[in-house]
Amino acid sequence: MKKNCILLLCLLMFTGCSSGNRAKYIFLFIGDGMGNSHVSAAESYLSYKEGKTGGDRLTFTGFPESGFCTTYSYDHQITGSSAAATAFTTGTKTRNGYLGEDPEGRPLENFTAKLKDSGYKIGIITSVPINNATPAAFYAHDRNRYDYYRITKQLPASGFEFFAGDGFSDFNGKDKKQLNTTDYLEKNGYAVCYGKKEFSDKMKYADKIILCQEADRDSSMSDYEIKREKSDMDLSCLLESGIEFLGDEKPFFIMCEGGEIDWAAHENHTMDVVDAVLRFDKAVQKAYEFYLKHKKETLIIVTADHETGGLTLGFGKTWGYPKLDWGDLETEWEKEGRRDTLDYESNKKLNEENGIGWTTLSHTGAMVPVFSIGKGAERFKGMFDNTDIPAKLLAK
Ligand SMILES: [Zn+2]
Known part of the structure; x- marks a missing residue:
């Protein structure tokens, strides 16, 4: 009997301490729509600010491992965000518009649920509404990614400890007659906080928390509405709160x-x-700082769900010696107060005049980059498909 107990204890210690090659702390960053040129554009702009033609690096492009990921969905060469996020979370290709369900509409298990069952705490963070396609694929199952209220109602069943983002779309349901989102989530076990101050108060006693921007209080978020009130917490602040x-x-x-x-x-x-x-x-920089303190136990992956816009640096007419005039674009941007007040045609003209090419107002089928660092990062190098990501994340 005693021998058996010792054996059991050893087994428990072994399974408890050794997660093999699976990192104790895992960060998955998804730059929605971030293709290679979006990354190059940001780096090119950094260099321009330094008075150089190139050479500046973002935090994540300095990571030691890199690869490429194909993004096509079950029914389209060009994916939508919900099908791409479903590939990330379940390893299964589905139809555009579907969320966490297979092409026949059957719910799929998310790897986040498996991780939770094996003792991981889960945090889902976004700069857009928490019931938008990408974050929603980590906790919800629906044939219509735009049925926001039905998606919100699935959040509590996840039991995930931390959510943060720019509020919720369809705050009172599509018909505006449903119980408001804050009350619904609080009734179902979550402390809902608006702004940093409420978060600091509620985090002392809550075991599950949802952090929204102060400006989102009791309001519905619209699709594709980019809000930048100065008081808002940025993505790095939301991530810092999640880590805390x-x-x-x-x-x-x-x-x-x-x-x-x-x-x-x-x-x-x-x-x-x-x-x-x-x-x-x-925000990646925040995770990198965490990695530096827990190097042997942390994995950071930075990728995208698809490319948006068909962005290129160098427009047709400027081929050969493209004139990328960041200064001109920056001036227009500042004039607008960093809000898009330009109509499509004048925006297009501005891009063309400054050597920036866009082929579409929608997504494209281009492959996306993957950058990684830390424990198990080598699994994310080379070329693979978005459905390979969960197995790579869960591998021990
Ligand atoms: Zn999109």
Whole structure:
């Protein structure tokens, strides 16, 4: 009997301490719509600010491992965000518009649920609404990614410890007659906080928390609305709050999405894209600082769900010696007060005059980059498909 107990104890210690090659702390960054040129544009702009023609690096492009990821969905060569996020979370290709369900509409298990069952705390963070496609694929199952209220109602069942983002779309349901989102989530076990101050108060006693921007209080978020009130917490601040809340005692998985890279690219708004990529990189920097303190136990992956806009640096007419005039674009951007007040035609003209090419107002089928560092990062080098990501993340 005693022998058996010792054996059991050894087994428990072994399984408890050794997660093999799986990192204790996992960060998955998704730059929504962030293709190679979006990354190059941000770096080119950094160099321009330094008076150079190139050579500046974002935090994540300095990571030691890199690769490429194909993004096509079950029914289209060009994916939508919900099908791409479903590939990330379940390893299964599905139809554009589907969320966490297979092409026949059957719910799929998310790897985040598996990680939670094996003792990981889970944090889902985004710069756009928490019930938008990418974050939603980590906790919801729906045939219609735009049925926001039905998606919100699935959030509590996840039991994930931390959510943060720019509020919720369809705050009172599509018909505006449903119980408001704050009350619904609080009734179902979550402390909902608006702004940093409420978060500091509520995090002392809450075991599950949802952090929204102060400006989102009791309001519905619209699609593709980019808000930049100065008082808002940026993505790096949301991530910092998540790391603080989850702590480093237990293992955790954090997904952190730069959602407005895609929104700016849908508008072909070059400087908003640059700004969004730089703010996304600032959040990656926070994870990198965490990595430096927990080098042997941390994995950071930075990738995208698809490319948006068909962005190129160098427009047709300027081929040979493209004139990329960041100064001109920056001036227009500042004149607008960093809000897109330009109509499509004048925006297009501005891009063309400054050597920036866009082929579409939608997504493209281009492969996306993957950058990684830390424990297990070598699994993310080379060329693979977006459906390979969960197995790579869960590998022990
Ligand atoms: Zn999009």
